[in-house]
Amino acid sequence: MRTRTLLCCGMLLASLHTRAQGSGADSSHAGYAPVISGSLGYVYNVQGGVPSLEPQINPVLLLPLGSHVLFETRTDFTGFFERRHGTSGDYTGEVFKTVDFAQLDWLANSHVIPIAGLYILPFGLYPERLEPLWIANLQDLPIDYSIGTRTTGSGIGPQLRGVAVETNHFNIQYTAYYSVHSNVTELQAARTAGGDTSIYFPGLRAEFGTSYQRFLDNHQINSAAGYLTWQPSHTPLDLKAEYDRSHNGQGYWIEGNSMLSSIPVANSFFRRMQIVGRDELFFPLNGGGNGVPTVETKRGEAGINYYIGDDWRLISSYGREFKSGNNFNIWNLGFTYRFLWPLAREKK
Amino acid sequence: MKNLMPIPLVTIYAALVALSLGIAATMPPLIAQQSDPKSAPLTPAQRGERVFADNCARCHRPPMTIPPQATGTVIMHMRVRARLSRQQEQDLLHYLAP
Numbered sequence: 157m158r159t160r161t162l163l164c165c166g167m168l169l170a171s172l173h174t175r176a177q178g179s180g181a182d183s184s185h186a187g188y189a190p191v192i193s194g195s196l197g198y199v200y201n202v203q204g205g206v207p208s209l210e211p212q213i214n215p216v217l218l219l220p221l222g223s224h225v226l227f228e229t230r231t232d233f234t235g236f237f238e239r240r241h242g243t244s245g246d247y248t249g250e251v252f253k254t255v256d257f258a259q260l261d262w263l264a265n266s267h268v269i270p271i272a273g274l275y276i277l278p279f280g281l282y283p284e285r286l287e288p289l290w291i292a293n294l295q296d297l298p299i300d301y302s303i304g305t306r307t308t309g310s311g312i313g314p315q316l317r318g319v320a321v322e323t324n325h326f327n328i329q330y331t332a333y334y335s336v337h338s339n340v341t342e343l344q345a346a347r348t349a350g351g352d353t354s355i356y357f358p359g360l361r362a363e364f365g366t367s368y369q370r371f372l373d374n375h376q377i378n379s380a381a382g383y384l385t386w387q388p389s390h391t392p393l394d395l396k397a398e399y400d401r402s403h404n405g406q407g408y409w410i411e412g413n414s415m416l417s418s419i420p421v422a423n424s425f426f427r428r429m430q431i432v433g434r435d436e437l438f439f440p441l442n443g444g445g446n447g448v449p450t451v452e453t454k455r456g457e458a459g460i461n462y463y464i465g466d467d468w469r470l471i472s473s474y475g476r477e478f479k480s481g482n483n484f485n486i487w488n489l490g491f492t493y494r495f496l497w498p499l500a501r502e503k504k
Numbered sequence: 505m506k507n508l509m510p511i512p513l514v515t516i517y518a519a520l521v522a523l524s525l526g527i528a529a530t531m532p533p534l535i536a537q538q539s540d541p542k543s544a545p546l547t548p549a550q551r552g553e554r555v556f557a558d559n560c561a562r563c564h565r566p567p568m569t570i571p572p573q574a575t576g577t578v579i580m581h582m583r584v585r586a587r588l589s590r591q592q593e594q595d596l597l598h599y600l601a602p
Contacts, residue, residue, distance in 0.1 A: 186601035187573030188580075218577050226580045263580060266589035284585065285563045319589045329587040358558050385562055466569070498574035 189500035191218040194230065195290035197492035199471070204484035209237040209247055212289055214256070229258035255342045256310060266322070271315040274343055278317075278331045278352045279304030279367045280381040280398050290494035293413050293432040294457050294473050296486060300407035300438050302447025303400040304350070304369045304379040311335030312345040320353070327356045337373055347372040354383075362386045377403045392417055405448045407438030430461040432473070454478040457486065467494050552599025555592045562586075575601035 196213040212234045219227040237249035259273035276284050283305050286292055315333040322328075332351040338344055349372065354365030363385040371377040379402035386395045397410040413432035417423075436455045444450035459473030468491065475486040546554070556566070560582060570578055576597065583593045 186576035186579065186597045187571075188576040189573040191574045191577045193578070193581075216581075218581050220577045220580055223576060223580070226577070226584065228581055228584075261580070261584045263583060263590075263593075266591065269584055269587070271584070291564045317584070317587050319587060322589050322591075331587070356558065356562075358554075361558070363562065387562065463565075466566070496570065496574065496578070498571045498577075500573055502571065502573045 187498075187500075187502070188220045188223055189498040190220065191496060191498055192216070193218065193494075193496040195288060195492055195494040197289045197471075197490060199295055199488055199490035201295075202485070202487040204486075206242055207239060209235070209249075210490075211235045214289055224263045226261045226263070227259070228261065230256040232256050253342070254308075258343075259315075265318075267318045267320065268316055269318045271317065272313070274310050274312050274345070275315055275333070277305050277309060277311050277335070277348070277350075277369070278315075278333065279350065279369055279379070280352075280400060281365075281383050281385070281396055282398075283309060286396075290469070290492050293411070293430065293461065294434055294459055294475075295471060295488050295490070296457065296473075296475065298398070298407075298409045298434075299436050299453055299455060300400045300405065300409070300448055303402045303405070303407075304367060304381060306348075306371060306446060307346045307373075308344050310343075310345050311348055312338045312343060325357065325359065327358075329354055329356070350379075360386070361389055375403075379403075402446075402448075403442055404446045405438060405440040405444050407436065407448075407453075409434055409436040411435075428463040430463070431459070432461065433458040449479070451480045455486075459488070469493075548595050548598035549602050550599075552595035552597070555588070555595050556599060559586045559588060559592070570600060572601055 192215055194213070194215040197211070199210040199212070201208045201210055212232070214230055214232045216228065216230045221227065232254045233251055234254075235249060235251040237247040239245045240248050255274060257273070257275050259271050259275045262270045264270060278284050280303075282298060282301055287297070289295075311333055313333065313335045315331065317331040318329070320328040320330050330351065330353040333349065335345050335348045337347040348369055350367065350369030352365065352367040354363050356363040363383075365383050367379075367381040367383075369379045371379065379400070381398055381400045383396070383398040387393065392415045393412065394414065395410070395412045397408065399408040400406065411432070411434040413430055415427065416429045416431065417427040419426040434455075434457045436453075438449055438453045440448065440450050440452065455475055455477040457473050457475030459471065461472070462470040464470065470491050471488065472490075473486075473488045477484055477486060560566075563586075579593055579596050579600065582588065582596070588596070
């Protein structure tokens with residue numbers, strides 16, 4: 157109910173303030189119409205021989221109030237359907253709905269962007285940056301994803317983010333937040349505080365970052381992450397890696413992908429093809445739990461994605477997870493589609 | 505817990521890196537101006553292209569065609585996500601909505 161009230165207020169304000177040409181556009185021809193964007197997909201997953209069907213849609217609503225204030229929200233609808241008897245019988249399941257974020261952003265200046273509302277907890281590379289369906293190169297989240305994202309992956313309260321230092325040789329960016337505890341349906345969050353900062357070197361095309369969170373509900377737990385990204389200038393290689401540690405365990409993952417854009421044979425076919433691989437290792441501490449495995453776990457995945465135009469993508473991957481006495485294969489096959497629809501006509 | 509190391513994946517990574525680095529010599533720079541600091545000052549659109557390559561492309565591929573009436577809105581969203589400065593936002597506007 158509160159979500160609907162919030163959305164209605166946002167849409168009302170947007171309708172009063174929407175204009176096709178924003179004051180911040182200067183001499184460009186950018187417009188500031190409300191937008192519905194997002195992605196949808198369908199994944200056929202087989203894990204340890206048990207198949208499941210996972211249709212998803214994640215619409216994002218962007219409502220600008222002029223060119224300095226933005227209300228944005230994303231709701232995730234994910235279906236999970238399994239065969240009634242594991243590997244036989246008809247498919248049965250349900251669709252889960254989650255509000256990932258519903259936040260008001262004030263683009264105050266280059267150094268500070270205050271945010272209020274429900275936001276994605278900024279911890280490491282995946283939650284804010286790599287998790288969206290149309291961005292993720294492999295559909296399975298890393299084993300240690302739960303570190304720093306408890307309990308729901310979202311926080312409620314204030315957040316500050318922006319550019320701390322910007323030079324020709326490096327940029328330092330930051331995020332700081334405090335989240336209150338909330339039991340409101342669809343707006344649940346834990347009491348946490350934390351932040352993220354990264355430094356990017358344009359010359360190297362490399363980024364080094366770190367995240368910290370103190371979980372303040374019940375048992376107070378510290379979580380920390382260190383990550384790096386590297387995209388060499390002269391090659392379509394994209395490397396990312398992250399190390400996470402908390403009271404419940406520690407682990408790392410390293411992921412690489414490359415577009416096959418330089419294969420001279422059948423280039424029009426191969427330039428749309430992407431190969432990707434990820435290797436992960438996790439060690440439980442203090443018995444593990446809280447979303448992470450209770451035993452040492454290793455997983456390796458490799459995939460091939462094929463882009464049909466800019467919006468449609470066929471995805472496929474194979475992985476194998478190694479646990480004590482329980483090794484199994486993971487297969488994913490499906491497609492993703494990203495959409496973007498302005499809610500106002502272009503001005504002539 | 506024997507044979508925990510997924511050796512085939514190490515091979516895949518090695519092949520991926522070798523493939524990418526092996527074809528590097530045939531690739532033009534992703535941003536032509538970046539390696540030539542003595543060249544003429546970049547236009548706002550060229551600076552916007554660099555902002556895109558340095559920030560947005562760290563996470564995702566170039567965008568689909570963005571309708572002009574929505575470009576400002578999308579870039580506001582990206583400024584928040586990618587923690588861009590006001591100047592970077594303006595440069596992106598000139599790149600994506602010249």
